[in-house]
Amino acid sequence: MAIEVRIPTILRTYTGGEKAVNGAGVSLSALIDDLEANHPGIKERLLDNGDLRRFVNVYINDEDVRFIGGLEAELKDGDQVVVLPAVAGGSA
Amino acid sequence: MLTIDRATYDGIVAHARRDHPDEACGIVAGPEGSDRPERLVEMVNAAGSPTFYEFDSSDLFALYKEMDANDEEPVVVYHSHTATEAYPSRTDIGLASEPNAHYVLVSTREHGNNAGPVEFRSYRIVDGDVTEEEVVVVPELSRNPTEARGVS
Numbered sequence: 001m002a003i004e005v006r007i008p009t010i011l012r013t014y015t016g017g018e019k020a021v022n023g024a025g026v027s028l029s030a031l032i033d034d035l036e037a038n039h040p041g042i043k044e045r046l047l048d049n050g051d052l053r054r055f056v057n058v059y060i061n062d063e064d065v066r067f068i069g070g071l072e073a074e075l076k077d078g079d080q081v082v083v084l085p086a087v088a089g090g091s092a
Numbered sequence: 093m094l095t096i097d098r099a100t101y102d103g104i105v106a107h108a109r110r111d112h113p114d115e116a117c118g119i120v121a122g123p124e125g126s127d128r129p130e131r132l133v134e135m136v137n138a139a140g141s142p143t144f145y146e147f148d149s150s151d152l153f154a155l156y157k158e159m160d161a162n163d164e165e166p167v168v169v170y171h172s173h174t175a176t177e178a179y180p181s182r183t184d185i186g187l188a189s190e191p192n193a194h195y196v197l198v199s200t201r202e203h204g205n206n207a208g209p210v211e212f213r214s215y216r217i218v219d220g221d222v223t224e225e226e227v228v229v230v231p232e233l234s235r236n237p238t239e240a241r242g243v244s
Contacts, residue, residue, distance in 0.1 A: 009165075010189045055187055057149050062157075064149045084156055085189035087135075087166075090115055090144035091173040091181050 003031060003075055006082040014042040023081070028058065029071040031081065046083070055086040093226045094168070094194045094214040096120070096129050097233050103132045104198060105210050108172035111137065112200040117145040119193075120168035121159050128233055129167040129194070137171075144183070145171045168214075170196035177201070178211035180222050188217035194225070 002022045007015050015021050021039065025031030036043035046056055051071070058065045059082040065073045075081070100120055108116045117137050120129035133155060138148035147155070159165060169190055173181075178199035180188070188195060199211040216223045 008189070010191060055189075057152060059153055062153065064153070066149075082153065082156070084152055086146055086149075086187065087117070087119075087152060087169060087189070088139075088144070088146035089171060089181065089184035089187045090139070090141065091176045092141075092143035092183060 002077060004080045005031070005035065006080070008083055008085055010085060011042060011045055011083065014039040014045070025075055027071065027075060028060070028065055028069075028073045028081070031075055032071070055088055057084045057086055058082070059084070093228060094129075094196070095127075095228045095230060095233070096168070098229055098231055100129055100132050101212065101229050103134075104170050104196065105212065107134050108198040108200050108210065109203075109205050109207075111172065112204045113142045113174045114140055115142060115145040115172050115174060116198075117147065117171040119155070119166040119170070121162070121164040122167035124163050124165045127167060130233065131164070142174050166190055166193050168196050169193045170198065172198045172200055174200050174204075178213045180215055180217060185217055185220055185222060191216075191218045196227075 003024060004020055005023050006020050007018065012018065023031045023034045025034050032043055032046055046053060052058060060073055060079055107118060115137055118134040121131040121133060122128040135147045135151060137145040139146045178197035180195060180197060195215045195217050197213050202208060212227060214225050214227045216225060
C-alpha cells in the first residue's frame with residue numbers, strides 16, 4: 001500500500017532532500033510511524049505530546065486532517081498526504 | 093540581499109497600510125531557485141489580529157498547490173507589525189519555516205493607515221538565527237536572473 005507524502009522544504013533534511021516520499025498506514029497515525037521508521041526524527045517535528053503540532057498542517061487529498069479525524073483520519077492506497085508548516089507569526 | 097521591484101514593494105506597503113491596525117501578511121512567489129520575487133499574493137490574516145498573523149489553512153493549501161503547479165516557491169514571506177518595529181519577534185523566529193525565503197517585516201506604527209514613510213526591512217531566518225539583509229528597490233526586475241541578483 002503506497003501513500004504519497006509531500007514534504008515541505010524545512011523537513012527535507014529528513015528525506016535526503018526528497019520533495020515526496022512513499023509511506024504506508026491505515027491511519028495518519030500509522031503513516032507517521034511508518035515515516036519515522038524510514039526517516040528518523042521526522043515524527044518529532046510533526047507531533048508534540050502525541051498530538052499534531054499546532055503549527056503543522058497536514059492534508060489528506062486536499063482536506064485539512066483537523067476536520068476529518070486528526071491522527072485517526074483514515075488512509076487508503078493512492079491517497080495523497082501533504083505536510084505544510086503554518087505561515088504564522090506576529091509581534092505578540 | 094533582497095532585490096525587489098518598485099511595484100511589488102509599494103504593493104506590500106499598501107497592503108500593510110490598508111489592514112492596519114491588524115497585521116497584514118502575504119508572499120511574493122517566484123520561479124524555484126531564482127531568488128526573483130515576481131508575483132505578489134496578498135493573504136487573509138485568519139487571526140485578524142493586531143499582534144498575530146496566520147494564513148488560513150485552506151488558503152495555505154491552495155497557495156502551495158498553485159506554486160507547485162507553476163514551479164514557484166515563496167521568495168518573500170511578508171507581514172506587518174502595527175505597533176512595534178519591523179524586526180522579527182520571538183514568535184516570528186520560532187515559526188519561520190521557509191529557510192530559503194526573505195522574511196520582510198513592515199511597520200505601520202508611525203502613520204497607520206495614512207501616507208508617510210514605512211519601515212521595510214528584510215531578514216533571513218534559519219534555525220532560529222536572524223540575519224538582516226539589504227533591501228534594494230529597482231524600477232523593474234532585470235530579465236536576466238543573474239544580473240538581477242547583482243544589481244545594487
